[in-house]
Amino acid sequence: MNALRVLDSPGARRILYALGGTVAVLLVGAILHPGFASWSSLRVMLVVASFTGFVAAGQMLVVLVGGIDLSIPWVLNGAAIVLTTSSLGQTSRAPLAIALALGVGALVGFGNGMGVAWLGVPAVVMTLGMNGVMQGLTLGLSKGLTCASCGSYAPSPLRGLFGGALPAQLFLWAGVGLFMTVLLTLTTFGRRVYAVGVNPRAAFLSGIGVRGVTVALYTLSGVFAALAGIALVAYGGQPSLGLGDPYLFESIAAVVVGGVSILGGRGHYLGVIAGSLTLVAVTTFLQAQRVPEYGRLMIYGLVILAILFAYGREKAHD
Amino acid sequence: MREALRRVSLGYLVLAATAVAYLVVYTSRLGRFPTSFDYLSILNTTLPLVFVAIGQSLVVLTGGIDLSVGGIVSVCVAVTASKVTGGAVSSYTWILAVLALGLCCGAVNGLIVAYGRIAPILVTLATLSIFSGLALRVLPVPGGSIPPEVRLVLTNPATPTGLIWLGLAVAGWLVLRRTRFGMRVYAVGSDESSARAVGVPAAAVKLKVYALSGLCSALAAVFYVSTTTAGDANAGNPFILTSIASVVVGGVAFSGGRGSALGAMAGAVALTLVIDILFFSGIDPLYQSLFQGLFLVVAVLLGTVGTLLARRRRLA
Numbered sequence: 314m315n316a317l318r319v320l321d322s323p324g325a326r327r328i329l330y331a332l333g334g335t336v337a338v339l340l341v342g343a344i345l346h347p348g349f350a351s352w353s354s355l356r357v358m359l360v361v362a363s364f365t366g367f368v369a370a371g372q373m374l375v376v377l378v379g380g381i382d383l384s385i386p387w388v389l390n391g392a393a394i395v396l397t398t399s400s401l402g403q404t405s406r407a408p409l410a411i412a413l414a415l416g417v418g419a420l421v422g423f424g425n426g427m428g429v430a431w432l433g434v435p436a437v438v439m440t441l442g443m444n445g446v447m448q449g450l451t452l453g454l455s456k457g458l459t460c461a462s463c464g465s466y467a468p469s470p471l472r473g474l475f476g477g478a479l480p481a482q483l484f485l486w487a488g489v490g491l492f493m494t495v496l497l498t499l500t501t502f503g504r505r506v507y508a509v510g511v512n513p514r515a516a517f518l519s520g521i522g523v524r525g526v527t528v529a530l531y532t533l534s535g536v537f538a539a540l541a542g543i544a545l546v547a548y549g550g551q552p553s554l555g556l557g558d559p560y561l562f563e564s565i566a567a568v569v570v571g572g573v574s575i576l577g578g579r580g581h582y583l584g585v586i587a588g589s590l591t592l593v594a595v596t597t598f599l600q601a602q603r604v605p606e607y608g609r610l611m612i613y614g615l616v617i618l619a620i621l622f623a624y625g626r627e628k629a630h631d
Numbered sequence: 632m633r634e635a636l637r638r639v640s641l642g643y644l645v646l647a648a649t650a651v652a653y654l655v656v657y658t659s660r661l662g663r664f665p666t667s668f669d670y671l672s673i674l675n676t677t678l679p680l681v682f683v684a685i686g687q688s689l690v691v692l693t694g695g696i697d698l699s700v701g702g703i704v705s706v707c708v709a710v711t712a713s714k715v716t717g718g719a720v721s722s723y724t725w726i727l728a729v730l731a732l733g734l735c736c737g738a739v740n741g742l743i744v745a746y747g748r749i750a751p752i753l754v755t756l757a758t759l760s761i762f763s764g765l766a767l768r769v770l771p772v773p774g775g776s777i778p779p780e781v782r783l784v785l786t787n788p789a790t791p792t793g794l795i796w797l798g799l800a801v802a803g804w805l806v807l808r809r810t811r812f813g814m815r816v817y818a819v820g821s822d823e824s825s826a827r828a829v830g831v832p833a834a835a836v837k838l839k840v841y842a843l844s845g846l847c848s849a850l851a852a853v854f855y856v857s858t859t860t861a862g863d864a865n866a867g868n869p870f871i872l873t874s875i876a877s878v879v880v881g882g883v884a885f886s887g888g889r890g891s892a893l894g895a896m897a898g899a900v901a902l903t904l905v906i907d908i909l910f911f912s913g914i915d916p917l918y919q920s921l922f923q924g925l926f927l928v929v930a931v932l933l934g935t936v937g938t939l940l941a942r943r944r945r946l947a
Contacts, residue, residue: 449921
């Protein structure tokens, strides 16, 4: 009885829509392209979707309070380069290198949060500026990725994340999912996040430290971008410049396709997982159909528009 | 009213400061004042961004944002570079067609935002992907050209014909701001429900604003091809973030209803000057975006501090 009532809430319905979208794309793919929904192909899609899932976790947190994080691409790229240059591919240095990379993400996110919450800089401007700062620092300090240690590989234990029938990376993503769900639904902090997102003024008047919550969320977003950077460089072996560029708009799209309101205050990470999978499934399907790049871009945009029309519309005025 | 004046003047102050910095850095590095050639090259390289910034500022004035400017510039650059190739009549017909294309692309955004009731950032994110795909379809590999006659009229490398177009843009804005449509743009941006309550057709205003933004992107594309004499299907991408930066530096409020396209134009010129300043001060180009990012944040912070000071003075 209770479970039924939960399923009937608007929040749960949005998750169901998002999951329904994923299933629909997979079904269409499986019908038109036999083997599309087989486990081996599904496994690849899940791994690729996990990168989007990581950045979208951070993006979702700031979107929940009505913000946005445009600094994700170069935080991700910077963290990836920090990981390889500080580990030099050695297993013994891996823990320190991971801590350093995540620390860089946290520091940048903290800076974003301070700028937005304390200095009153609009989120778009603060994170856009920070993206430029990180791009300049990454390019400059690594001399355009030509420095002596820039050719290093990711330590081998990290590269082992992607092997086997059930890659460890998927467990890592499940861990992130569990963390996000517990944080947002079972903790006081989570309740505060939704309260700030629905109405910051009301939240402030009821005694919530709005600024503290905001800073914490931007910091977490930085950490998640760095985590995605670590995972991507572990997947590819070596970092490259522009590694994070596709993830700026992809993270926003995954969050919205996952049923999170861009205005803040509504949404669950379960939906974002479904959103990331839907986006990756669409891209994979178009590649399998040998659709040229221009067609992929256009269909991708049309699919996002269709999903927005299905459940991303705002209430009518008056 | 005073608030509006102060916000506009932020853009001019930033522009004046960067212009002075440019002169100082240039003369101390080269030991002479910039020549007319330098001014002309600044004018011609800054024109595309100026036009995109005008369009972006109109959208931001209504409280929206247009991420698809990158896609519209790309697709218009692709068509211009591949079709405007020879003969005065055919060239100008094609340029008109490109402007119509930009207008249509923008109108699609406007229709979905105004009548589909979907957040502008999401709509334009999706259409960005669609327009970028179109651009790639039209011009799969970088290339194309533009006839020299057209070039002499648009961005003449010897005489500042660009000034005429810049002047027309300024005049166009000054007229537009005083029309009924111009007033309605501010009304919708300040408080949409109040505007509706007094009978402003908010949806129609939004549709027109996005269409105008598309037209501005098309103009920018024509000038872009004219300056670089070639096209690239990815040419528009940098304009997404730089146009937002210009609008912000120009003192247009993100909440809508405050600021002016003139401020955004000043912001666009200032952003272009910053790149030249960095070049002439001998800073490693790899660090370029670091300083651009800092410039953006600091310019906005100055604006915030100015507001706080003004408020305190009024209270005292």
